Amino acid sequence: MELCSIGKLTTNKMEIKDILVIAKEFKDNPGARDKKDGPNSGEEFLEDLFIGRFNKAINEKYIILVDLTGVWGYPSSFVSGSFGKLSMERGAELLLSHLKFKSDNNPLNIDKVINEIKNPTPSKK
Amino acid sequence: MKRFYTKSEFKRFNAKRSKDAVKKKLNRKNKNQTQSSSFYNRPTNTPPPMVPIKAPDDFSLINNTELTIEYFNNAHYELKKKNRILFDISHIKTLTTDAIAVQIAKIKDQRFHFNSGILGNAPNDDNLKKLFLQSGFYEYVNTMGTKPVNNKKLLIHEITNNRVEPDIAKSACLLGLRHTFQNEEIFEPLYDILIEVMQNTNNHAGEMPGVYDWWLHVYNHPDSFKTSYTFLDLGVGIFESLPVKSFKRDFLELFGLRPNHDLVPKLFAGDIKSRTARPERGKGIPQVFECSQNSTFETFILISNDVYADLKTQNYKSIKTSFNGTLFYWEINNK
Numbered sequence: 001m002e003l004c005s006i007g008k009l010t011t012n013k014m015e016i017k018d019i020l021v022i023a024k025e026f027k028d029n030p031g032a033r034d035k036k037d038g039p040n041s042g043e044e045f046l047e048d049l050f051i052g053r054f055n056k057a058i059n060e061k062y063i064i065l066v067d068l069t070g071v072w073g074y075p076s077s078f079v080s081g082s083f084g085k086l087s088m089e090r091g092a093e094l095l096l097s098h099l100k101f102k103s104d105n106n107p108l109n110i111d112k113v114i115n116e117i118k119n120p121t122p123s124k125k
Numbered sequence: 126m127k128r129f130y131t132k133s134e135f136k137r138f139n140a141k142r143s144k145d146a147v148k149k150k151l152n153r154k155n156k157n158q159t160q161s162s163s164f165y166n167r168p169t170n171t172p173p174p175m176v177p178i179k180a181p182d183d184f185s186l187i188n189n190t191e192l193t194i195e196y197f198n199n200a201h202y203e204l205k206k207k208n209r210i211l212f213d214i215s216h217i218k219t220l221t222t223d224a225i226a227v228q229i230a231k232i233k234d235q236r237f238h239f240n241s242g243i244l245g246n247a248p249n250d251d252n253l254k255k256l257f258l259q260s261g262f263y264e265y266v267n268t269m270g271t272k273p274v275n276n277k278k279l280l281i282h283e284i285t286n287n288r289v290e291p292d293i294a295k296s297a298c299l300l301g302l303r304h305t306f307q308n309e310e311i312f313e314p315l316y317d318i319l320i321e322v323m324q325n326t327n328n329h330a331g332e333m334p335g336v337y338d339w340w341l342h343v344y345n346h347p348d349s350f351k352t353s354y355t356f357l358d359l360g361v362g363i364f365e366s367l368p369v370k371s372f373k374r375d376f377l378e379l380f381g382l383r384p385n386h387d388l389v390p391k392l393f394a395g396d397i398k399s400r401t402a403r404p405e406r407g408k409g410i411p412q413v414f415e416c417s418q419n420s421t422f423e424t425f426i427l428i429s430n431d432v433y434a435d436l437k438t439q440n441y442k443s444i445k446t447s448f449n450g451t452l453f454y455w456e457i458n459n460k
Contacts, residue, residue: 029316031291032324038289072295073316076408077324106313121408 016100017062020053023070030074033081042081050082057098066113068103074112083113084120092117175244176203180214185221187426187454190433193224194446201237209242220253223454225260226342226355229281232266234338234359260344281342289327294319297343301352304345305459314416315457319356321409322453326358328409336360337450350459351423359450362430363410364388372397385432389441417455425455 022030026049031040057064068074087095095117103109178200181192203210212228214220228245231237245266248254261281263272282293298315302308319341326339337360344353363369364385373388391397395411417425417436425436429451434441 027291029291029295031320032289032327037324037327038291040291041289070311072291072298072311073313073320075317075320075324076412077289077320080408105311109313 014061014063014098016065017060018053018057018064019067020050020064021067021069023067025049028070029072030078032075033077037077040078042078042083042085045078046082046086051086054086054095054098058094063098063100065100065102068101068109068113069105071109074109076112076116079113079116080121084116087117087120092120173208173241175209175211175242177211177213178203180212180217180224182216182218184214184217184224185219186223186227186428186448186452187221187424188219190428190444190448191446193227194444194448197227197231198446200231200243204237204239204241204243207239207241209244212243212245214257215246215249217248217253218250220248220256222256222260222342222344222353223355223357223452225257225262226281226340226357227452229262229265229342230338230340230357230359236359259347260342281340284339289320289323291320293341294323297341297354300343300345301354301457305350305352305457307350312421312457314419314421318413318416318453318455319354321413322356325363325409325413326360326451351456352458353454353456355452355454357450357452362447362449363392363427363451364430364432369397384443385430386434386441386443389432389434390439393436413453420460421457423456423458423460426453428452428454 022028022045026045027040029040030042030045032038033042035041035043053064083095096114099117101110101113178196180196181189183189184193184196186193200210200212212232232243232245247257258273265281282290284290284293294316297319298312299309301315302310302312306312323339326337337358339356339358342353342355344355345351346353360366364373369388369392372391388397392410393414395408414436416422422437427434427436428444428448430449431443431445431447432441433444
């Protein structure tokens, strides 16, 4: 089996078999962190859309390309409630080995999401 | 008549009993009147006095902060005494939209008006009257006669369940971008700021999340490409919120008593986190600060409690008259 490295990680080489365009498949205007805080929250994105796709990618050993393009913004609370929360639960290594990101209009959004995955903010115990 | 009732002993007994009953009744009446004398003494059908509250000539929170806050505090003081008030802005010489937004929020806030009567007037100056009309003020108050027509499409929104509302944030962005840049291209810093300030109100305006309403006012300046945004809540204010109070206790132990404005750089740097609150809760205001540094934002002011912060010049100062709540004001312009 062929190996490649992502930063300090060494993983099996996998192919991109799924593309998730947040602006089209979720909303182009993300909201707060938790569902109770309002609509389009990070928690809503995670539970209603992302977690199922992510689990499938793990089971079938492929990568999801998450397209961040065309969204009005990525508030810190949304990123924390979605990618951050999943990273807390499953670990940054697993997420980074199964996810790739693209953002045509603002590449800084990729850094923002990857930074949250690497340094997730824990939920209230 | 029974013979018994005609006897002198019974007549004496009956007269005494009757006298005692009258005495008891009078006592009861006097007691009730003493307990709530003001209620009984107040003439019925007489409305409480109307107290005119005169706005400062420069009616602006961002430019004339202390006098404008004092004007609202004076009104609150009279309303608390159950007096009716007249918001008198007829004589004002300058006006900014942040003051209008605060006046609407105050009029609508029960914690401010105590269900006492509030009347108001409009500026005499024609230009200011036009601005006042275009601000959408009359959409939120009752008027005598027909309501003045407002052709300008503006947004003033009160969220009673005080949540983060991405659709309103997007609409507010579009309203500004269409006017300022004549297009609908995404400008992420503006959207991020709106979501973060909504989240801040939702989490921190009160002891419990989601207690206070927030207000958003967007104004397209008709003589330029400038758009003004005012976002405010009448909650406890940033420097009286739980995370900052908790941080202040630690800060006090280390450095002694310091004014609130000394904490502003730490707040913007994300160093203020509650010992008990969730760690992600320190990220919103720093993101607002980061976005505000974009050159599209011409002005960016934060007023909360006794702090006045200019985010563009990074000049932070104390104000003598405290603002009970949090107000963000910013302008975007196409230079």
